[in-house]
Amino acid sequence: MHAVEAQRYHRVARATTPYGTGFLVGWFVVWSFVIVSEGTGRAAERYVISPEKSQFQFRAYSVFAKPLGTFHRFSGDILTNADNVGASQVRFVIEADSIDTDNAKRDKHLRTEDFLFAERYPAITFTSTAITQDAAVYQVQGDLQIRGVTRRTTIPVTVETRQDSLVVQGEIQLNRKDFGITYNAFFNPVKERVDVMFTIVGVRPDS
Secondary structure: OOHHHHHHHHHHHHHHHHHOHHHHHHHHHHHHHHHHHHOOOOOOEEEEEOOOOOEEEEEEEEOOOOOEEEEOOEEEEEEEOOOOHHHOEEEEEEEHHHEEOOOHHHHHHHOOOOOOOOOOOOEEEEEEEEEEEEOOEEEEEEEEEEOOEEEEEEEEEEEEEOOOEEEEEEEEEEEHHHHOOOOOOOOOOEEEEEEEEEEEEEEOOOO
């Protein structure tokens, strides 16, 4: 993709993040076909992330607890290019208010301004900018946006190709303060570290 197109993409993606997942994913589908048309050799393959088969989890830590949480609503696309791994693309959008740590009081607090501020920043997004392969592990570099703050992040993942689907697994350690989440409690201090684990299953749109 030309540099001008890439810049235009990032401007549009960041400008539209607050408007919800439907517009983002729909726009990304159109953009993905632009990538296919610009590629050389074999056409890229597109997979749609299946929420029913996929899972985004995290573990946070405090003095008295280390809850395991999950997000129930998310969507996205994976575009693979067998001839050129670097031309592959990944994008997902998570609805912040779908957070669930199996504790209603805690979940309500996590949605507030102290943490995710889901009312103002309804989407957590990731858009890949570069993908490289080292043996069986892929390094996916991209822009991760949480609570309106975007950080360049590299996520190591493994990929399994099945008949009509693609399974991507990975994990990463984040610092919540890097995304403007600085809240803490006197009696139960919350650690800065958050571990994120995910299994993404992408299915072909026609399968």
